[in-house]
Amino acid sequence: MNRKARARAVLEALRRVIPRPETELRHENPYQLLVAVILSAQCTDERVNRVTPAFFEAFPTLEALAAAEPEDVYPLIRSISYPNNKAKHLVGMARMVRDAFGGEIPRTIPALQRLPGVGRKTAQVVASVAFDSEEALPVDTHVFRVAHRIGLVTDEADTPLKVERQLKRILPRKDWGEAHHLLILHGRYTCTARRPKCEACPVPPHCRYYERLQKLPPPLDGLDPGRGAFFCKTCARYFDAPVRHEDRYGVEQIACPACGSMNVFDTKTGRTTKRIKDYRV
Missing domain, CATH: 1.10.340.30 (Hypothetical protein; domain 2)
Structure with missing residues (x-):
């Protein structure tokens, strides 16, 4: 369209x-x-x-x-x-x-x-x-x-x-x-x-x-916040200190410090940390 x-x-x-x-x-x-x-x-x-x-x-x-x-x-x-x-x-x-x-x-x-x-x-x-x-x-x-x-x-x-x-x-x-x-x-x-x-x-x-x-990926069930604040689905790793990468739309995203993947989830909510580009003035 x-x-x-x-x-x-x-x-x-x-x-x-x-x-x-x-x-x-x-x-x-x-x-x-x-x-x-x-x-x-x-x-x-x-x-x-x-x-x-x-x-x-x-x-x-x-x-x-x-x-x-x-x-x-x-x-x-x-x-x-x-x-x-x-x-x-x-x-x-x-x-x-x-x-x-x-x-x-x-x-x-x-x-x-x-x-x-x-x-x-x-x-x-x-x-x-x-x-x-x-x-x-x-x-x-x-x-x-x-x-x-x-x-x-x-x-x-x-x-x-x-x-x-x-x-x-x-x-x-x-x-x-x-x-x-x-x-x-x-x-x-x-x-x-x-x-x-x-x-x-x-x-x-x-x-x-x-x-x-x-x-956006659906929430993940069964994550353990005791093992880390974040979970990388790509390399199945828990971590507390993320790095940040820019996606193809120019939006800064939380990324895995081990593999660099942005396929990361908040372990408390199970929701993806990915953000959609938004527009404000």
Whole structure:
């Protein structure tokens, strides 16, 4: 299956289980969305949604925020990550929109990126969600991880920008905004960073990560932890002090100090020590 076919199959599967793919940041207009997305950097949407009601009560309009000082904003966002910087960015953003854009949130990605606190991902989210831009396919940590795990992008796509470019080549332009939300929500609730819920996933037949998981050796029964912390199945040897080798995917694996094999098992659990390549930013 090539990546275009894989992408079509994955989006169809995700559509069946995520009927309303949309942002979980609560907002009523482009101003509120822009504030929420700036606050959401390295912070959960849930946390942002707890903060924004009081924030928008204090600063209901862009003009009100532009007239404030960062010291006025900080107490309202102190529970958000990096509140000092974000308070400065929010006030700076509001003042630039007021002074350089006539008080209207800019609609294009390049213009949005001129604003303090707005990077490429934030600009694309606002352009896509607020203005239905067909140019935007934002890549955050969830999209980056899920796109790699499933196999929608190649290993050479080692930055969010490279992932964005590869996804745009294999997905129809009309699907970019929807794909962004589908992949984010799949990564947030199913294909999670620490422990993906493969048993509840709708896309295993199309997932490269799941395919590799199935190739891991099954647990060994009857191992004796008293003879060593690890057991090498290749040379039937117990040992406590492993060496480490890199596999063909570039993942560092525990290996046997005697024969160098990576076919090693934890004697307490009986499970293989092999790890599947994963992708984080």
